[in-house]
Amino acid sequence: EPEVTQTPSHQVTQMGQEVILRCVPISNHLYFYWYRQILGQKVEFLVSFYNNEISEKSEIFDDQFSVERPDGSNFTLKIRSTKLEDSAMYFCASSAPGREQYFGPGTRLTVT
Amino acid sequence: SQQGEEDPQALSIQEGENATMNCSYKTSINNLQWYRQNSGRGLVHLILIRSNEREKHSGRLRVTLDTSKKSSSLLITASRAADTASYFCATDPNNAGNMLTFGGGTRLMVKP
Numbered sequence: 001e002p003e004v005t006q007t008p009s010h011q012v013t014q015m016g017q018e019v020i021l022r023c024v025p026i027s028n029h030l031y032f033y034w035y036r037q038i039l040g041q042k043v044e045f046l047v048s049f050y051n052n053e054i055s056e057k058s059e060i061f062d063d064q065f066s067v068e069r070p071d072g073s074n075f076t077l078k079i080r081s082t083k084l085e086d087s088a089m090y091f092c093a094s095s096a097p098g099r100e101q102y103f104g105p106g107t108r109l110t111v112t
Numbered sequence: 113s114q115q116g117e118e119d120p121q122a123l124s125i126q127e128g129e130n131a132t133m134n135c136s137y138k139t140s141i142n143n144l145q146w147y148r149q150n151s152g153r154g155l156v157h158l159i160l161i162r163s164n165e166r167e168k169h170s171g172r173l174r175v176t177l178d179t180s181k182k183s184s185s186l187l188i189t190a191s192r193a194a195d196t197a198s199y200f201c202a203t204d205p206n207n208a209g210n211m212l213t214f215g216g217g218t219r220l221m222v223k224p
Contacts (some may be wrong), residue, residue, distance in 0.1 A: 028187060033211075043155065043200065063184045070212035100145055101212060103155040 002026045002112040004104035006092050012110045014081055021077045021107045023092030032075045033101060034067065036060070045093070049075065082111045118201060118215045126223050131188040133218040136181075142206050144177055146186050149198045149217070158186070158199075187194030192221045 005024045012060075013019050025032050034046040035071050047057040049067055066078045079086055093101040119134045135144070143162045147155040159175045161168045161184065168175045174187040188195055198219050204213040 034143060035214075036213075042216050043202075043214040045213065048210055058211065089152075093155075100157045102158045103147075105154040 001069075004094055004102050006090075006104035006107050008107060009105065010108045010110070015025035015084060015111055016081050019079050019082055019109065021079075021090050021092075022108070023075045023077070023104055024073050025075055025094030026102055027073070027093065030077055031055075031095045031097065031101075032067075032069070033095075034077045035091045035093065035103075036088040036090065037106075038088045046077070065072055069102065079109075082109075084111050086110045118125045118199070120218060121216065122221075124221045125191060127191060127193055129222075130194070130218055131184045131190055131191050131197050133186045133220070133221070135186070135215055137184075137201075137203050137213075137215075139203070139205060140180065141161065141179075141203045143159045143204045144184050145204065146173075146175060146184075146212045147200045147202060147214075149200065151197075155200070181223065188220075191220075193224045195221050196220060198224045 007022045011019055032049040035043050036046055037043045047059050047061045047067055049056045063094050064080050088111050089104045089106045092104045095101040113214050117136050123131055125131050139176055141163055143160050145159040145160045148158055159168055159170050161175050161177045161199055172189045177184045184201055198217040200214050200217045202214045204212055
């Protein structure tokens with residue numbers, strides 16, 4: 001069964017550093033998403049991406065964040081200058097139009 | 113309450129019993145989805161129910177949707193220890209590949 005994959009599974013970085021989180025969505029899906037979950041809190045939407053552009057973003061997704069689909073398979077989330085409060089589990093998801101979203105296993109980001 | 117709030121926050125039952133979790137939301141939706149999350153792991157999609165549907169089944173899972181009350185319920189019948197996880201409802205406002213809004217989840221513990 002196809003699945004969403006994410007790398008790395010755990011990323012430790014120092015405050016102020018740039019990080020890139022990588023995702024490979026399910027191959028025939030057209031919509032891609034990033035969510036995050038701070039420990040013990042709700043899953044929060046960050047951004048959705050369709051047809052090579054952002055279709056929706058939340059207030060969390062400020063100028064420090066960017067997304068890219070550099071080739072036909074990868075979908076990345078970049079945080080330019082990490083803050084302590086960016087520590088969270090980051091989930092990538094993908095979906096077909098009007099269908100359920102499939103989530104990857106997540107990348108645990110720890111900012112020290 | 114916020115969009116997609118689950119009730120109860122925690123539920124402990126014996127193996128074999130049924131577990132019912134409820135979700136309330138505030139805004140209009142196109143569909144509502146239920147997800148399961150094992151501790152520290154990714155989100156697994158369980159069921160999607162559309163706004164024009166009232167009930168849906170999948171194996172031991174039964175989901176209902178009452179759009180007049182803006183509420184949904186997830187029933188797990190004949191629970192097993194392996195059902196121990198957190199369960200989240202997520203609302204999709206317009207079925208166009210946009211953001212899901214997650215609730216805080218119900219932590220279900222099934223004792224053997």
